Amino acid sequence: MAPHRKRANPEPPEELLDLKRSAPDDSAAGATGVAVAVQHVFSEMPVARGVKSLFSLNQHGGVDCPGCAWPDPDDERSRLGEYCENGAKAIAEEATSKRLTPAFFAEHDVASLAELNDYEIGKKGRIAQPMVLEKGANHYTPISWEQAFERIAGHLKACASPHEALFYTSGRTSNEAAFLYQLFVRAFGTNNLPDCSNMCHESSGVALGESLGIGKGSVKLEDFYEAEAIVILGQNPGTNHPRMLSALQKAKENGAVILSVNPLIEAGLVAFKNPQQVRGAIGLKARLTDLYLQVRINGDLPLLQALSKLLLEAGAIDPDFIASKTHGFDAWKAHLEAASLDDLIADSGVPREDVMAAFELLRGRKRIIACWAMGLTQQRNAVATIQEVVNLLLAKGSIGKPGAGTCPVRGHSNVQGDRTMGIFEKPPAALLDALEREFKFSPPREHGLDVVDGIRAMHDGRIRVFFAMGGNFLSATPDTHYTAEALERCALTVHVSTKLNRSHLVTGEEAMILPCLARTDEDLNSAGERQFVTTENSMGVVQASKGNLRPVSDELLSEPAIVCRLAEATLGAAPVPWTELADDYDQIRNLIERTIPGFENYNARVRERGGFYLPNSARIGDFPTASTGKANFTVSVAEPLDLEGHDFIMMTLRSHDQFNTTIYGLDDRYRGVRNERRVVFLNEDECAERGWKEGDLVDLINRSGGRERVARLFIVVPYNIPRGCAATYFPEANVLVPIDRVARKSNTPTSKFVPMNVVPHRH
Numbered sequence: 001m002a003p004h005r006k007r008a009n010p011e012p013p014e015e016l017l018d019l020k021r022s023a024p025d026d027s028a029a030g031a032t033g034v035a036v037a038v039q040h041v042f043s044e045m046p047v048a049r050g051v052k053s054l055f056s057l058n059q060h061g062g063v064d065c066p067g068c069a070w071p072d073p074d075d076e077r078s079r080l081g082e083y084c085e086n087g088a089k090a091i092a093e094e095a096t097s098k099r100l101t102p103a104f105f106a107e108h109d110v111a112s113l114a115e116l117n118d119y120e121i122g123k124k125g126r127i128a129q130p131m132v133l134e135k136g137a138n139h140y141t142p143i144s145w146e147q148a149f150e151r152i153a154g155h156l157k158a159c160a161s162p163h164e165a166l167f168y169t170s171g172r173t174s175n176e177a178a179f180l181y182q183l184f185v186r187a188f189g190t191n192n193l194p195d196c197s198n199m200c201h202e203s204s205g206v207a208l209g210e211s212l213g214i215g216k217g218s219v220k221l222e223d224f225y226e227a228e229a230i231v232i233l234g235q236n237p238g239t240n241h242p243r244m245l246s247a248l249q250k251a252k253e254n255g256a257v258i259l260s261v262n263p264l265i266e267a268g269l270v271a272f273k274n275p276q277q278v279r280g281a282i283g284l285k286a287r288l289t290d291l292y293l294q295v296r297i298n299g300d301l302p303l304l305q306a307l308s309k310l311l312l313e314a315g316a317i318d319p320d321f322i323a324s325k326t327h328g329f330d331a332w333k334a335h336l337e338a339a340s341l342d343d344l345i346a347d348s349g350v351p352r353e354d355v356m357a358a359f360e361l362l363r364g365r366k367r368i369i370a371c372w373a374m375g376l377t378q379q380r381n382a383v384a385t386i387q388e389v390v391n392l393l394l395a396k397g398s399i400g401k402p403g404a405g406t407c408p409v410r411g412h413s414n415v416q417g418d419r420t421m422g423i424f425e426k427p428p429a430a431l432l433d434a435l436e437r438e439f440k441f442s443p444p445r446e447h448g449l450d451v452v453d454g455i456r457a458m459h460d461g462r463i464r465v466f467f468a469m470g471g472n473f474l475s476a477t478p479d480t481h482y483t484a485e486a487l488e489r490c491a492l493t494v495h496v497s498t499k500l501n502r503s504h505l506v507t508g509e510e511a512m513i514l515p516c517l518a519r520t521d522e523d524l525n526s527a528g529e530r531q532f533v534t535t536e537n538s539m540g541v542v543q544a545s546k547g548n549l550r551p552v553s554d555e556l557l558s559e560p561a562i563v564c565r566l567a568e569a570t571l572g573a574a575p576v577p578w579t580e581l582a583d584d585y586d587q588i589r590n591l592i593e594r595t596i597p598g599f600e601n602y603n604a605r606v607r608e609r610g611g612f613y614l615p616n617s618a619r620i621g622d623f624p625t626a627s628t629g630k631a632n633f634t635v636s637v638a639e640p641l642d643l644e645g646h647d648f649i650m651m652t653l654r655s656h657d658q659f660n661t662t663i664y665g666l667d668d669r670y671r672g673v674r675n676e677r678r679v680v681f682l683n684e685d686e687c688a689e690r691g692w693k694e695g696d697l698v699d700l701i702n703r704s705g706g707r708e709r710v711a712r713l714f715i716v717v718p719y720n721i722p723r724g725c726a727a728t729y730f731p732e733a734n735v736l737v738p739i740d741r742v743a744r745k746s747n748t749p750t751s752k753f754v755p756m757n758v759v760p761h762r763h
């Protein structure tokens, strides 16, 4: 750590606002959603800019929403709003006309900026020019792009080995930028390419790869309209994928039944007032969930096994599909036959009558879609649970035909595309072979570091340079204080960013912020032509995104330009003509076409309305698994609940007013929590038994792996949540998420299963 710098607090400040409570909502969206959306946009920018940004959102030829990865309809799109409340908030956040000038950084030192909460930090505006934090300095000062690239290149070249650098990616980065970035990093000589997926759907990728031979989901949006049943596990679409509710509504109108599996009764899953329909806007609700299974945290695996056991016993399976397409059925069947139904039901936490009702709903239905998100992926046995979802679908013959299949609902708008482009610390040999063929260099073959192992490596002093393409590494990762120490041991930390965040404040010896264009910004090449980038959504559709707003500063560079200039400064013009590429994204797409499968005729096809679908083997009933060449049933043993001596299991969630670590506002409207984020939801009866009342101030403590972690100053909110379970918001509670509790095989932090105790707050 630099000798003289004042240390910035890595955690959001311990401060309370003024909690207002109301009963949780029983439906999502509706007119309030629209009003809130518009209010967010117009509080950040002039009306004309706001209108321009909203009208191009998710339109053909317009901007792909920088919010979540939910797909747009393939067919005609409504001129008046193919977006949701949270899409509008994402736009408000990035298209804001407020900007952070050098004067701002001269006025505030890094330690005092860290005393602001994340909401306040985000509201400061867009970063307007490259900034450097010199060794020992307390203030960021301006630096020219030229000098910035020279300085970073100097640090990279000073590494004793390329493996002393770590290159993180968040999931908003376009295909073009991601492709160039991984190419640069591999030409530099390492596969140290951790990404936000490591904390997100990594467990899905591993599970689906082993079971079905492809790490992505198999369904298209249209499949929702043909499904007979949709099971939604560990996902809160009303907040995190709001336009999924329109798809669910349509599915329901076409006769699908919907089962929700969640420890919380989430408003968006219960019912929906579609703001794009007159009925919804005037408040008429469409009921969505037919059966709500309120599992205990991580009770999903035993629940799925109980349901499969019942389906097997009833013969409600598809023997032809099982015989022709799968492997391992007999072992799986034997395993479930030997298991005790009573134990499985008890372990799931779901009342027996609800399990039986779910069985009855699934029994006669053959076209089933299973959707899931972080409630399943961020568990120690996440891979096993997701494979149990697949087992059930396989037994029902419910993959590889219309109206059926797997739907891991992805988070960031291009997180899936970034992986397709090769942002992966464990690259497949075929990708490296293709790079070697095309670019005539030998890419490193040894696996690189993922997020958790990268943090450990920094902590051990094995990493000199940390470079982040987007994201907020400090606040998004587990064990905030441990991660802060890790970052502080680097010689240089660099962030390519749009907005200020806490990762810019807790840094290596030297630090830089490189401000980039965002999705909505106009991206002009040297001839003054507007360039577009491309992204891949959660269902494998690749489409164009063309920004149309004037950037807040002339000093912003696009992400592809930043990669090209850094690459040139570090490696020179070989093996890739970097400068030419930054000026013509069609050329980048030509290189992608030549090295990544599925992108034939990329430039032409992505210019067609709605883009194109990437090939998907599982969608067409082909399961090229490495082990057997068939779809694999897998046997998993439900594990005993391991609280490591603590009283509660805590899940860390998103409120309705945030995008990951970006805090749009202070309300979680659907859960009836307003103007506060430092809350802990606890079971109502347990609160009564322990004498805890709403508003009591508590500290939360975790002692996993012999290290004490304390999250101080939280407010008790008695809530409808299973006994022994608790919930807090991410990132305030990340200080408690132990770095050493990770999912097996995927190494994902178990952010939905944090053992903890609640004690009265100590001043």
Ligand SMILES: Nc1nc2c(c(=O)[nH]1)N[C@H]1C(S)=C(S)[C@@H](COP(=O)(O)OP(=O)(O)OC[C@H]3O[C@@H](n4cnc5c(=O)[nH]c(N)nc54)[C@H](O)[C@@H]3O)O[C@H]1N2
Residues within 6 Å of the ligand: 067, 068, 069, 086, 200, 233, 234, 235, 236, 237, 239, 240, 241, 261, 262, 263, 264, 266, 295, 296, 297, 298, 299, 300, 373, 374, 375, 376, 410, 411, 412, 651, 652, 653, 654, 655, 656, 658, 659, 660, 752
């Ligand atoms: N507006 C908005 N949109 C977003 C994001 C955002 O922050 N804001 N983030 C984006 C990203 S990167 C992602 S990954 C997705 C995240 O989307 P989600 O996965 O929906 O996000 P979480 O808030 O983490 O919610 C997880 C849900 O899982 C439930 N859950 C927790 N533990 C369990 C369990 O053990 N079993 C079951 N069955 N359920 C459980 C919780 O009650 C909650 O409803 O959203 C994306 N979209």
Ligand SMILES: Nc1nc2c(c(=O)[nH]1)N[C@H]1C(S)=C(S)[C@@H](COP(=O)(O)OP(=O)(O)OC[C@H]3O[C@@H](n4cnc5c(=O)[nH]c(N)nc54)[C@H](O)[C@@H]3O)O[C@H]1N2
Residues within 6 Å of the ligand: 094, 169, 170, 171, 172, 173, 196, 197, 199, 200, 201, 374, 378, 411, 412, 469, 470, 471, 472, 473, 475, 476, 477, 496, 497, 498, 499, 500, 501, 516, 517, 518, 519, 559, 652, 653, 654, 659, 660, 661, 662, 730, 731, 733, 734, 737, 751, 752
């Ligand atoms: N406890 C807990 N921790 C979690 C989770 C959880 O559920 N619980 N969820 C995990 C999940 S699913 C994820 S995906 C990660 C998210 O981890 P990250 O992706 O690292 O975090 P974000 O908060 O999405 O990053 C926000 C920052 O990205 C920058 N940014 C925004 N748009 C752009 C852009 O267009 N270009 C560039 N270069 N920068 C941009 C802005 O500076 C902004 O401050 O967090 C994980 N952490």
Ligand code: SF4
Residues within 6 Å of the ligand: 058, 065, 066, 067, 068, 069, 070, 082, 083, 084, 085, 086, 087, 088, 090, 240, 241, 242, 243, 244
């Ligand atoms: S559902 Fe997701 S991608 Fe669609 S408009 Fe809303 S935030 Fe944007």
Ligand SMILES: [Mo]
Residues within 6 Å of the ligand: 196, 199, 200, 201, 410, 411, 412
């Ligand atoms: Mo995510």
